[in-house]
Amino acid sequence: MELNRSVCIDYPEANVPWFHEEHCRDVIQTVRHQRDGFFTEVHQVLTRVLGGERLFSSKIYSPYYYLMDFSFVLNNKGKAVLQPEQPSVLQPRTPEAITPLPPGYTRHCILLMNPSYFVKRQSISDTGVVTTEPQLKGRLQLKQRHLEVLGYDVINITRHDWQSMSLGTAASKEAYLREKIFSSSS
Numbered sequence: 406m407e408l409n410r411s412v413c414i415d416y417p418e419a420n421v422p423w424f425h426e427e428h429c430r431d432v433i434q435t436v437r438h439q440r441d442g443f444f445t446e447v448h449q450v451l452t453r454v455l456g457g458e459r460l461f462s463s464k465i466y467s468p469y470y471y472l473m474d475f476s477f478v479l480n481n482k483g484k485a486v487l488q489p490e491q492p493s494v495l496q497p498r499t500p501e502a503i504t505p506l507p508p509g510y511t512r513h514c515i516l517l518m519n520p521s522y523f524v525k526r527q528s529i530s531d532t533g534v535v536t537t538e539p540q541l542k543g544r545l546q547l548k549q550r551h552l553e554v555l556g557y558d559v560i561n562i563t564r565h566d567w568q569s570m571s572l573g574t575a576a577s578k579e580a581y582l583r584e585k586i587f588s589s590s591s
Contacts, residue, residue: 410469414551429470438464443517443564444474447582450575451475451515454582455485462488468503468555471548473514476557481509483587512556513586516549518563560585 406425413423440448444463452458461477480486489504506512523539530536541549541561549559562585572578 410551411547414469414554423469425470429466433466433470438472440464443519443567446578447475447515447517447562447567450578450582454579454586460485460487467514467552467557469551471552473552473557474517475515477513478506479511479513479586480507486510511558513558513560514552515560515562516545518545518561520563520565 406428409421409423409425412419412421448463451461455461455477461475463475465473465476467473467476476488478486478488489506518541522542522545524542525537526540527535527537549561552559562582566572566581567578572581
């Protein structure tokens with residue numbers, strides 16, 4: 406499935422058919438998504454930042470069945486607007502099935518990142534100093550790149566950042582989310 410999805414997204418000119426539609430439809434009908442405290446808290450703050458729960462979708466699938474934690478549309482003035490109707494579970498999840506947006510409107514998705522999504526990457530500077538930085542695992546890098554190719558502005562929120570002391574208040578979390586959303590759309 407992963408290979409078929411990659412070829413369909415990365416090489417559309419090859420006209421390779423997406424032949425996992427039925428399998429993916431069957432699987433998502435049986436999946437129960439976990440909504441932990443991290444998800445719930447981001448959901449609550451996102452509701453305030455965007456201006457209402459009806460302005461975004463949660464736990465929704467992109468074309469070619471990438472799971473997104475949240476998805477929303479901003480208009481050409483940077484305001485959240487009602488999303489075009491999403492395909493039902495029984496409709497195909499190909500780019501053609503997604504309603505086109507008016508000019509200037511942008512699709513956004515938020516992906517919540519847990520520590521297990523990262524590996525530690527070490528690098529050595531010219532002076533011999535070793536630094537260790539988290540790096541997103543390859544499969545998740547591919548998911549992010551594919552979502553961008555499909556027209557989404559991808560916003561990552563790490564559990565580490567969200568639960569840090571600097572985001573200890575509701576106001577600081579709201580400011581953080583506003584910054585992540587609206588700086589990426591400008």
